[in-house]
Amino acid sequence: MNQAASPVPGRYLTFYLGTSYYAVSVTEVREVVRLCPITSVPQMPDYIRGVINLRGSVLAVLDLRAKFQMASTEYSDRACIIVFDYRNSGRVTHVGAIVDGVDDVVVMTAAHLAPPPDFAGSVDARFLAGVATTATRVCSVLSMHEILSTDSSFGLPDVNSLSAQESTGSP
Amino acid sequence: MGTEAEDAGVTPVDAMATLLERFAEEFAFLMPGTADGVLPVNALLMDLEQLPGIEADPIPAQAIEIARRWMDQVLDGDGFFSASTIQNLHAWHDWFLDHLLARETGRPIVPMPVQWRLGDSAVSTAVDHRPQVKESASAIPTPEGSQGPNPHFSLRLPADLELLQEFHIESLELLRSIEQSVLELESGTAGPDVVNAVFRAFHTFKGSAGFLQLEALRDFAHELESLLEEVRSGRLAVGRRVIDAILAGADALAGCIAQVGIQVSGAEPTGPIEISAGPVLTLIKRALDREPDADVAPSVSTSPQATETQPQPVSATHVERNEAVVRVDAAKLDAMVNLVGELVITQAYVLENQAQKASENLDLDYAIRKLTRITRELQHNALSMRMVPISGLFRKMSRLVRDLAASLGKQARLQLDGEDTELDRHLVEQMQDPLVHMIRNALDHGVEKSDQRIRDGKDPVATIRLSASHAHGGVLIQVADDGRGINGEALKKRALEKGLIDPRRELSDPESLALIFLPGLSTAAAVTEVSGRGVGMDVVKGHIEALRGHVGIQTELGRGTTFSIQLPLTLSQIDGFLIGVAGERYILAAAAVRECFRHESQLIASVHERSGMVSVRGRQIPLLRLANCLSLAAQTRRTDDGIVVLLETSVGTRAILVDEVLGKQEVIIKNLGDTFAKQSLITGGAILADGRVALILDAETLARQPVDGYTHAQRDLS
Known part of the structure; x- marks a missing residue:
């Protein structure tokens, strides 16, 4: 993970959660749909809506x-569901992810993209493919494949343990 | 493996024979040019190799070594069986069984065919090894230089791509019809039409191959056609040799066609395709040369039951039907069914919202009603497209009966009825294993040997009847044998010995018979005293229930046994029972719901004393509060104004408490995907008229949920 390469240049969809911006490669995105009624599924972890x-x-x-x-908030009018193609062992599954709002589709060149930093802030380092810096803002580039493939494990990283690592890294 | 054999007191010979029987089962499904069965056959061979004391037994050890060499060639190569390997394995299996039988009965031991030991896996071995041993030394003059390397041909790709794709599909159909026809010929029920059908199939093959300039293939088909011409003209009777030659020929062609398929699909680069012609030409030669031998299959229809089958019309309709068939990718079909489902829902939504306005506008009212009708019809049509006739599956069973009966030393014919009955493609696929199990059981344990049958005054050739028909809104499949029947008393005795049932309980006859479905009851030993393993009928039952089906059994001692399997038409629809809990809607399979009634406090008064039971007509039934179970406690209504739904499950009756019952509705089951693959409570989703998803709950899983959900309610109440 330390030696990770920069994300591949190309078109990226950017979106936001609260004040943080994220980018995902459009090759992973199938479509964006309006927030619609969601049927909750019992006996599932919280984040599976x-x-x-x-x-x-x-x-x-x-x-x-x-x-x-x-922290969870009320969904605003701008909230929507990004539908991703999740490829696993030759099969494609569609999985949706609720975000606070979609921002833009941006062409990222190699100059915009950098490998993930040593620490990942609030996001589990595994989910981070890199960092994109555009003229207007900095986005975390997410690896949706990683995020979606941890679905079955339910083993979420503990935010506290992450910050603990940061602090032990700089005593 | 070893300990198992010792515990049961099985001698190595018995253990070998048992394993060889299982080989026969696997062999029935080997296809040239595919990897089907490679792993099971390899695993069985490993079982043989690991039998205790096997190394000390020189002849079996050598035979196993030979089969190991062939399997290693397959595994080291492309992992696909070639037609010649399959043929070799068949011959090997027959020889091996015969060898064991000879040892047991003190008959002289037949030596192993010489060419196996030479290590030349391509050398042919006839299915009937006795004359083959005699003749193997003599060179067999065959036309077109089959003594040299096998003939081969190359495809003209990409120039002929489309033609070759057509040819590939057409050939697969031809091969299937050849195999089926041959099995009919063999059963002795076939008339001249069937011979003609095989002849025409080879002829068509020859014509197409010639058209595509695949000369070697054309010449090979020509040889087979010539053989059939002899039969057709009446100069040659249909005997075992002719049938073996045709089957071997069809297998060799199938191997080539599989290779054509691979090259046409672009999965492998084009290259010369070899025809394993040598062994086949030898068989053809022998069939043509010799007078019909003693073990001729009955060529005239003799038995009255046999004529009932009327195989000719079946094959005729099959041929006609092919002309009007369009092949569609299954995924496209599924996508269309999905979209039609969506259309139905949208249409229902329009109907609901426009109903009032439409009442003032007659034209619109008319249009909407018309739309409704068309949508329903479209849905019906779309669903019917996923239906396939069960004939493909039935045909595989023909081959199984043929091979298995031979390996068990019994005579049996398979009678097929209702092959045109259609059901969901997925169901047809899923039914293969249960059917193999049941037919195997019927042949192994139900059907007697010919001499026994003659003593009992029965037709020496047993009949296994496999039928399909529409019944009770679904499909009824029956597997019937005319064997010795199942002794319910013996089953009961066995179950008592094994401690599977309560000795104090009186069992009715149907209940005793139902014991056959209990896990751990070795039915074989219990019923027929045949040494060996009873193939677990509990597994068969579980498999069928997973397809939302039921299996029943009828038997008459000395007359035979019939297993009846009732299946839904499709796996994609369910008769849903809609319930509401805490503002959410859920669907239960209506088949699992026995009854429902408004809760009356005196009935579940005991619940408030934490018992979690409801009293129904004097019986105490465990009660599950669905809202608690689904962790919807926050919105749960008070428990005393719900509705109790009684579910019939395999672990007994269970009651669930829901807020409301919303009615019955046919729904289309949607897969929820990998995210929810690890739980069994939710088996799928269905889209309701308002476009929202309702989850389908599995009654069996619900019944196994702990009934401790009452703690929330308890706290709320106190």
């Missing part, structure tokens, strides 16, 4: 705020 009907197929929706252990 439930399932929605996307034109006749049923797909799981997770709450990125909850996944990143951020």
